[in-house]
Amino acid sequence: MEWRDQGILLSVRKHGESSAIIDVFTEGHGRHGGVVRGGTSRKIAPILQPGAQLDLTWRARLEDHLGAYTVEPVQSRAALMSDRVALAGLNAVTALLQFSLPERAAHLPLYRRTQALLDMLGPSAYWPLAYLRWEQALLDEMGYGLDLSACAVTGAIDDLAYVSPKSGRAVSAEGAGEWADRLLPLPAELLGGGDGSRENVLEGLAVTGHFLARWLAPALGDKPLPEARARLIERLRKDMS
Amino acid sequence: MMAKLPGLGPRSARRAVLHLIKKRELLLMPLADALHRVAVTARECTICGNIGTDEVCGICASAKRATGEICVVEDVADLWAMERGQSFKGRYHVLGGTLSALDAIGPEDLRIPQLVARVQAEQTQEVILALNATVDGQTTAHYIADQLEPLGVQVTSLAQGVPIGGELDYLDDGTISAALRARKSL
Numbered sequence: 001m002e003w004r005d006q007g008i009l010l011s012v013r014k015h016g017e018s019s020a021i022i023d024v025f026t027e028g029h030g031r032h033g034g035v036v037r038g039g040t041s042r043k044i045a046p047i048l049q050p051g052a053q054l055d056l057t058w059r060a061r062l063e064d065h066l067g068a069y070t071v072e073p074v075q076s077r078a079a080l081m082s083d084r085v086a087l088a089g090l091n092a093v094t095a096l097l098q099f100s101l102p103e104r105a106a107h108l109p110l111y112r113r114t115q116a117l118l119d120m121l122g123p124s125a126y127w128p129l130a131y132l133r134w135e136q137a138l139l140d141e142m143g144y145g146l147d148l149s150a151c152a153v154t155g156a157i158d159d160l161a162y163v164s165p166k167s168g169r170a171v172s173a174e175g176a177g178e179w180a181d182r183l184l185p186l187p188a189e190l191l192g193g194g195d196g197s198r199e200n201v202l203e204g205l206a207v208t209g210h211f212l213a214r215w216l217a218p219a220l221g222d223k224p225l226p227e228a229r230a231r232l233i234e235r236l237r238k239d240m241s
Numbered sequence: 242m243m244a245k246l247p248g249l250g251p252r253s254a255r256r257a258v259l260h261l262i263k264k265r266e267l268l269l270m271p272l273a274d275a276l277h278r279v280a281v282t283a284r285e286c287t288i289c290g291n292i293g294t295d296e297v298c299g300i301c302a303s304a305k306r307a308t309g310e311i312c313v314v315e316d317v318a319d320l321w322a323m324e325r326g327q328s329f330k331g332r333y334h335v336l337g338g339t340l341s342a343l344d345a346i347g348p349e350d351l352r353i354p355q356l357v358a359r360v361q362a363e364q365t366q367e368v369i370l371a372l373n374a375t376v377d378g379q380t381t382a383h384y385i386a387d388q389l390e391p392l393g394v395q396v397t398s399l400a401q402g403v404p405i406g407g408e409l410d411y412l413d414d415g416t417i418s419a420a421l422r423a424r425k426s427l
Contacts, residue, residue: 011343017247046413050376078415081376082422084383091380095342228342231384238387 001067002059005029006074008114009052010098014040020048022069023098024056027111031101034058034069044071050094051077051118077118085239086122088232089131093117095226096135100142100216110141128236129196132189135208144168144215146207148191151175162186163207165214184210198240205233288359290335290352292317300324300332307331309366313356313385315339315373323371331369334359339377340384353385360394370398374419 007026015021020039025031034056038044047054053075060067080086093114101107117134120127139145146168150157153175161173162183170191176183187203188194213225243254261269285291286298293299300306310331314320320333336351348354360368368389372378386396402420403412412420 013343046416049415073413076413076415078374078413079418081374081379081415082419084386087376087380087383091342091376098343226342227347 001061001063001065002057003029004055004057007032007054007056008094008097008111008118009048009050009054010094011050012039012048020045021066022048022071024054024069025097025101025111025114026056026106027108028106029058030105030107031097031103032058033103034060034067036069036071046078047071047073047076049076049078051080051090053077053115053118077121080122083122085232085235086127088228088235089121089127090118091228092131092226092232093134095228096138096212099220099223099226100138107141110137113137126196128198128201129189129194131232132201132204132208135205135212136190139208139211139216142216144211144219146170146190146211148186160186160191163190165210168211168215198236202233202236202240205236209233289333290317290337290355291320291333305330308363310369311356311360311363311365311367312369312371314371315378315381319371319373329369331367336372336381339372339375339381341377348384348388351381353388356385357388357392360389360392365394367395367397370396372398374401 005026005028007024010023010025010031013021015035018038018040020036021033022036022039023031023033036044036048039048048071052073055072055074057070058067077090080090097114113134117127117130120130136146146163148160148163148170150170151160151172152164152167152169154172156172156175159172159174160170162171162176162180163169163186164171165184170186171183184207185203186207187200189196189200189204190207194200209225209229217223217225243249243258244251246254249257261272282294283292284294284296286293286301287296288301289298291298291300295302307330311334312323312329312331313334313336314323315336315338317335320335323329323333334352334356336353338346338351340346340348340351370382370385372382382398389396400423402416402423403409409417
């Protein structure tokens, strides 16, 4: 078995004295693990940093074997290391992908979105908004997408102001009535609008976080959401104040 | 047992053991003695986390080391590497690892609360974060900088860039851009 693909490095683990086991989100093969011989050497270790874009060749005798990778760097994202907020974003993205993605199942739209988001980290001031939309896309891709097209109560498509914490459907201000305080506030950013202000992005992350914890995590064995996501939110909040 | 040591496989361990047996008086006995002494006396310094034979290691106990500077390193091997350079005359703080989501290592698993308490108690002027230039290392550095921010202490980190003897052609683009950002006037 052999294939060649590009991917985003999610994690690295030492294997024996000189090798490493890496987990990569590849374009055509999804999240896929493999051994990199000499992966802890001075030559290869700097390439194997989470978030790096790699050109990969995977070889194994049988398809279900772990297999071995040969890696070539395509794009390093090491420059993000000096930017604490962007680094927190990178950590949250790689940790959430590692947490959510099933092994060896391609998710091309999510892959392309992830690549675009990682390229935005740091230089663009709007990357927190892109991150919020990426989390929304992650929920969609995992089969837990929010239905924000119309009000679940009245069917109206305007004035959507809340999300039901149970169904993930939008609710208009009129439809919410006296239940408003039990619903999650819906920022315009989750509907594709808004000005991308930090407050609204954080409000949106509270919504996606709720459904990541309520829907996705139980389906994955009730593991807690990665700490890296909480650290990013804390960092964004600190930056705002 | 020897084959379990880092750098030794079964064959090289067998060769080492045969050599030790051949040089029983010259090597084996002194080595066994030394290992026994280490097993009995080696301990972690209660202040910095370095390894020594007393409750407080030689560096923390030395009156010649500056008290206003603390250099934070990931593990004891990094502390020894810094000491080999002989250019740092302050004191150290060994974290015992880095934050890692994958290995579920959080701040409470490292010696970060002890560092914060130490900076407060010792009236430290500068904390130098000498952590690895990896994603985990730098995530930990930023986390520590956040924790120390309210104390008003100066927090610095090691420079990143072209290593001595390094050729630009062989450097990765991340190192080159870090070196460019940290350029200085000649």
